[in-house]
Amino acid sequence: MATETTQAAGDGLADTVGVASQDAGSAPGMPQLDFATWGNQIFWLVLALIAIYLVLSRVALPRIAAVLAERQGTISNDIAKAEDLKRQAEAAEEAYNKALADARAEAQAISQRTREEIKAEVAEANKKADAEIAAKAAESEKAINEIRATAMENVEAVAKETALALVAALGGSADAKDVDPAVANRMKG
């Protein structure tokens, strides 16, 4: 039957093909249906499958499973470590922030205190200066008053003398006892 089909396929070259397919043994048109080779194929196939199964189940699969498990372990370890580090970093950041806030508060307090101190100092100085000024002013007033008083006295004395001299020049006999009250009266008035 093989010869027939190959003849059909080969058409004009029928005889050559016929010879050739005889050369190729008793293979029919479809080599898959040549049951003479099945025993051979099945034998080697079973051998190959057993070899692959043994290699895979004894060596390869446990090894890959171990590698995958190890990697999983490493990864989850690393993730845990990373999380730990992250937590640490967060804590450090929090501490830093707290320190910063503390420092800021302290600085504020210090500046507040300094401001108050300065204010107090200034107030004190002001007060002192005011007092000094007041004292000086009082003193000056006193001095002015004294000067004024002496000036008044001098004026009175000069006026009395002048009045006495005037009276005397006019030819009157003037007594100091008479002139003085008159002058004092005039000056008061």
Place this chain on the structure above:
Amino acid sequence: MATEAHGGEEGGLVFHPMDQFIVQPLFGDGAINMFTVTNATLWLALTVLAVIALMVLGTGKRAIVPSRTQSIGELAYGFVYKMVEDVTGKDGVKYFPYIMTLFMFIVFANFLALIPMSFSTTSHFAVTVVLALAVFLTVTVLGFIKNGASFLGLFWVSSAPLALRPVLAIIEIISYFVRPVSHSIRLAGNIMAGHAVIKVFAGFAAIAVISPVSILAITAMYGLEVLVAFIQAYVFTILTCVYLKDALHPHH
């Protein structure tokens, strides 16, 4: 590989899309008996070596930060593990090594078959029937061991009206026994069809005028085949998981 068989022909449009699947002895020209080393044997061995290279040598360093090869191995592990866990549930996880074996074998056989001049082992019914029958028998036996006679409840759809249940039971039983057939033929058929189509397009390349089109078509088909190679391995594996789930929890 098999073109030697037709070495005498020259010129003309000759298609031998199926010749790439011929099983031949690697050494000498004898008949093929059980233990002959054939091209199928060679590519099965290469598949085993490729699996070992990725899953054992690639992960040899057990690095926490994986190298490229190691991360591909881990990706495959995680992919299949998640599939088993999602589809069959927690109690299916202990069958993970078997399913991983199936997946790694099929995916590497499919991809190695995409190398030009290679031999596609998974395009042979001999291979896929063994895989599918192994799954079918294991799952059936496991279902009876785990659930006893109540495993037959799988065929008795208790949510359907009583009158319909016998009919449904017959349909369910038929579909149950069709499982290994479709399971095996899907994989072999897909791989075989893709490779045969590429071969047909390659045959058209003999005509100078349309050879650029043919080469473009081969490239496009090759891209599709890369996709199919993975998707068929995925589908085979996930269907295995679905069947396993049926065996572990037969009452839907």
Place this chain on the structure above:
Amino acid sequence: MEGELAHIGAGLAAIGSGAAAIGVGNVAGNFLSGALRNPSAAAGQTATLFIGIAFAEALGIFSFLVALLLMFAV
């Protein structure tokens, strides 16, 4: 003569591949329209999508197989 009839049969069987293409398109298209309506649920259903595609495709592969058998094995 018998071989030629087989070839015609193979061609007819290949129509099944087109039918499977319609089926696969149906599955994928309906999945997409559902996924666009509710994208959050789509990710969990890709496995179901692939199972559905696989079942639809398997029947097309059956017809392809029938075509191959008629071409080469009858």
